[in-house]
Amino acid sequence: MGCSFSGLNALYDAVNGGGDVWINDNRFRIVRQLGEGGFAYVYLVKEVISDASSAASVGLAKKVKDPSHLSDDGTYAMKKVLIQNNEQLELVREEIRVSSLFSHPNLLPLLDHAIIAIKPTQEGSWNHEAYLLFPVHLDGTLLDNSNAMKAKKEFFPTSDVLQIFRQLCAGLKHMHGLLPPYAHNDVKPGNVLLTRRKGQAPLAILMDFGSARPARKQIRSRSEALQLQEWASEHCSAPFRAPELWDCPSDADIDERTDIWSLGCTLYAIMYGVSPFEYALGESGGSLQLAIINAQIKWPAGPKPPYPEALHQFVTWMLQPQAAVRPQIDDIIIHVDKLISKFSQ
Numbered sequence: 001m002g003c004s005f006s007g008l009n010a011l012y013d014a015v016n017g018g019g020d021v022w023i024n025d026n027r028f029r030i031v032r033q034l035g036e037g038g039f040a041y042v043y044l045v046k047e048v049i050s051d052a053s054s055a056a057s058v059g060l061a062k063k064v065k066d067p068s069h070l071s072d073d074g075t076y077a078m079k080k081v082l083i084q085n086n087e088q089l090e091l092v093r094e095e096i097r098v099s100s101l102f103s104h105p106n107l108l109p110l111l112d113h114a115i116i117a118i119k120p121t122q123e124g125s126w127n128h129e130a131y132l133l134f135p136v137h138l139d140g141t142l143l144d145n146s147n148a149m150k151a152k153k154e155f156f157p158t159s160d161v162l163q164i165f166r167q168l169c170a171g172l173k174h175m176h177g178l179l180p181p182y183a184h185n186d187v188k189p190g191n192v193l194l195t196r197r198k199g200q201a202p203l204a205i206l207m208d209f210g211s212a213r214p215a216r217k218q219i220r221s222r223s224e225a226l227q228l229q230e231w232a233s234e235h236c237s238a239p240f241r242a243p244e245l246w247d248c249p250s251d252a253d254i255d256e257r258t259d260i261w262s263l264g265c266t267l268y269a270i271m272y273g274v275s276p277f278e279y280a281l282g283e284s285g286g287s288l289q290l291a292i293i294n295a296q297i298k299w300p301a302g303p304k305p306p307y308p309e310a311l312h313q314f315v316t317w318m319l320q321p322q323a324a325v326r327p328q329i330d331d332i333i334i335h336v337d338k339l340i341s342k343f344s345q
């Protein structure tokens with residue numbers, strides 16, 4: 001049913017038990033589905049090693065550069081992306097290329113990948129499927145955790161809010177510090193994996209580099225501005241999208257501070273479980289774009305005792321509608337470290 005493509009191949013193991021997937025030379029058994037996105041399914045998989053006597057030097061262990069990315073029990077997350085046209089194929093290839101540029105403990109590493117061509121049922125162009133392999137984090141995303149806590153009327157303690165946020169900053173600093181700087185473009189609670197740890201704040205890992213691109217763009221015409229807005233409407237989640245990506249001037253220098261806006265929205269969401277602009281609109285509805293462009297922020301009644309006012313001021317500082325005066329990631333890190341020493345026991 002499949003054939004090799006671009007020197008890479010992932011083949012269903014049709015002969016040996018159906019449920020197995022090969023990614024290049026390694027075989028994985030699907031355990032269960034973990035989640036799904038637009039055109040993707042994410043599965044919990046377990047590596048199948050035939051030569052168990054030398055497990056440390058076979059299979060994925062041979063392939064992965066950093067041994068700390070290997071799991072003790074052979075389980076991983078496998079994302080299967082359904083590709084229906086050339087544009088989607090290019091997007092997956094770009095996600096794979098961009099992911100390989102990053103290496104940081106707070107950025108989810110891509111361990112292996114394969115793209116296969118699927119024979120069309122009728123005359124026509126070939127379809128493709130991509131398989132991307134990642135370390136698995138079974139405690140879910142920041143969004144899953146926030147939703148579960150909201151249902152129980154619980155909130156993260158201030159020290160956890162700051163520590164989760166600090167880790168996201170560390171991951172973004174890595175991306176913004178590359179040459180050329182890369183913007184993630186979709187920083188939001190649904191793209192952060194959390195792992196609970198005993199006696200420590202949760203581990204936070206930023207994932208999904210499908211929208212990450214070189215951050216700096218010189219916009220010099222109306223059509224370039226419109227093209228950027230159109231790209232952003234497809235790649236940057238609306239409640240977390242910076243004002244300059246909604247209403248881009250015909251003469252603008254866009255940079256990685258689009259992520260700082262999303263980071264400010266994400267800090268708010270770590271505290272209150274929702275983007276500030278979704279909260280501002282409330283149940284009455286209204287225009288998300290207008291709320292964002294006007295940086296219309298409201299503070300919920302929140303937990304008792306409430307979060308320190310300094311955290312609210314910190315969010316407001318990041319949600320500066322004029323990108324040129326918005327802080328950079330290094331400024332944010334200096335500030336969050338001060339808040340951590342002030343508010344963490």
Ligand SMILES: Nc1ncnc2c1ncn2[C@@H]1O[C@H](COP(=O)(O)OP(=O)(O)OP(=O)(O)O)[C@@H](O)[C@H]1O
Nearest residue numbers: 034035036037038039040042077134135136137208
């Ligand atoms: N490494 C992982 N470990 C555990 N669960 C994961 C992992 N990666 C993804 N998931 C789960 O699968 C879901 C979908 O993954 P992901 O966000 O990468 O897909 P997507 O197609 O890019 O989604 P979207 O359409 O929201 O951009 C996540 O919300 C999460 O619940």
